[in-house]
Amino acid sequence: MASSFGQNVKNEPPEFRTPPGIASTPPPKTESRPLLMPNNLFHPFSESPSPEIRRRAAFIKQNAFCPHPDHRQSRLPMNPDDPEARKSSQGGLAPAHVSFECPDCGIPVSCSEDHWADDYESHLEICDTLKEINEDDHDLRSGRFFPEFEYPGDQMEEAMVNMTNWDTFLYSREFRAINDDRSLRQATRLLTYPVTIGSVLHELSPYSIKQKGRLTVEGLKSLSALRYSLHPPRNGGGSDIKGLRPTPPPMRIFILGARAESSLPREVWVQLTHLFPRVAFHLVFIGPESMANRDAEFPLPERTPSNPYGAIVEDRITNSLKISTFVEYYHTLHKAGHFYPYDPYFDCFMLFHPGLGHPASSHEWQETIPQLLETKVPILVTGYTQYDMERDIDWVKKTVGGEMDMLMEPGENRFRSLRWDLNDLDPQDISCGNWGVWGFRGKRYETTRKDSEE
Structure with a gap:
């Protein structure tokens, strides 16, 4: 996804297409239920039943940095609302990749449980939205029929x-x-x-x-x-010679x-x-x-x-x-x-x-x-x-x-x-x-x- 904080603006989300191997592969004959039911869409990214989401969790852990203000800045903040603006440009802990998944939203957001708990008030502002994103991503890969995509x-x-x-x-x-x-x-x-x-x-x-x-x-x-x-x-056009009109x-x-x-x-x-x-x-x-x-x-x-x-x-x-x-x-x-x-x-x-x-x-x-x-x-x-x-x-x-x-x-x-x-x-x-x-x-x-x- 393109970032408003200074990350790669060319990175578009992959949700425009049904993931390969899910919609095109028929379910096993012994299984008549979808992969995920509507009441079973929340899963931590690293423990997701979808291999694609597990790979996404690994990508996040390898590239995203912990937002806790005890760390030094990993890049220049782009605006006053950028979480990087809370960090010091000098001193403090070295930047660390995220590894701890919030139990409420299931997405890697902190380098450790201690930093997640210490900065929980700030994370709470987006936690519900992150949980919604989590469930929407799993819904796309649930194997259900999508009547909303019939136009x-x-x-x-x-x-x-x-x-x-x-x-x-x-x-x-x-x-x-x-x-x-x-x-x-x-x-x-x-x-x-x-x-x-x-x-x-x-x-x-x-x-x-x-x-x-x-x-x-x-x-x-x-x-x-x-x-x-x-x-x-x-224009009064018709199917006969008299009804011909310029297009x-x-x-x-x-x-x-x-x-x-x-x-x-x-x-x-x-x-x-x-x-x-x-x-x-x-x-x-x-x-x-x-x-x-x-x-x-x-x-x-x-x-x-x-x-x-x-x-x-x-x-x-x-x-x-x-x-x-x-x-x-x-x-x-x-x-x-x-x-x-x-x-x-x-x-x-x-x-x-x-x-x-x-x-x-x-x-x-x-x-x-x-x-x-x-x-x-x-x-x-x-x-x-x-x-x-x-x-x-x-x-x-x-x-x-x-x-x-x-x-x-x-x-x-x-x-x-x-x-x-x-x-x-x-x-x-x-x-x-x-x-x-x-x-x-x-x-x-x-x-x-x-x-x-x-």
Whole structure:
């Protein structure tokens, strides 16, 4: 999981796919019960019935450090809330890896039982959430049937979608009823990616220009252009010669720095097309890690004159969705003019947890952000926390100066993942996918005419 405290921002959680050997392997004929029952989901990580979770526990113990303030700092603190800020930079005990698992949450959090007990008050702030993470991870590997991962298809356009929150969205989109909080968390962990995009671009978006609606005047201008294309009027087309009508180009959504979102089941991304039934979409995943967790599709295609960047194209998903994946940095494609021309009516950039201002990844965006501003196309960005978003915004303003227009003020995303995730490099760092969302665009300058003097 990407860390807001200074760890590796490229480490995405593995929960996007059912673990190998669990869902695909039929249970023994003599065993009719699932691997784990709903009332038997809590297990200490090191004693988990899942081999994958036991390996994860070993990884945490080898890489995470004890947060007790008696130890010296193992790295520089990134913000005042960072547990490392409680430690001294000099003196004290040497940094020690975690080895003791909290009996309440089952996750390695301290180097010894004494340090865990001495610092229990601080650990208590996140202990319940860590226990929830523990049970959710075991639930994914329990062997049960997951009805929350069955998605509805098309629905008639007259049935309006209510985007007030997750409950109204799932109900109005005719999802199967989810009456369990854990099942809701599992469902939103995947759906947060397409629904976050749809909730901002849709004409019934909960984000408006009204008071505290977070949308700016410039944002209304940009989103109005996109919504004009996303919600076209009925053109009276038909199946005969007289009913032929010109078809607009597909809506291109460039997802930069793609990681685990590029490996989401395609049925999840199809949900985006159901929100805009009259429009075709072309999703473009770009980034050096855009093929992560897609081992079955290796080796990558060769780079040829007809496919100079080795794009992986999936154009048989549905008649309204095409997906292309480029294992390449965006600035390389931009310099080559691969996607030119850009159209503010048909193009949009999406950055999921990019870590623009994170010390470990900001250098990768140094060349890309000015190029994005040149296109004058809307750029939507999500973040793990409020601090993560503010750090990204400050870095963008520092990098490009006044050459950006804020389209959407930063704030909590109504369609964030309801499931919490754990950073294996720092168990104190918990966050949820797409917690917040904001947007910006390259500044547009209005031309003025000066009348000639008589």
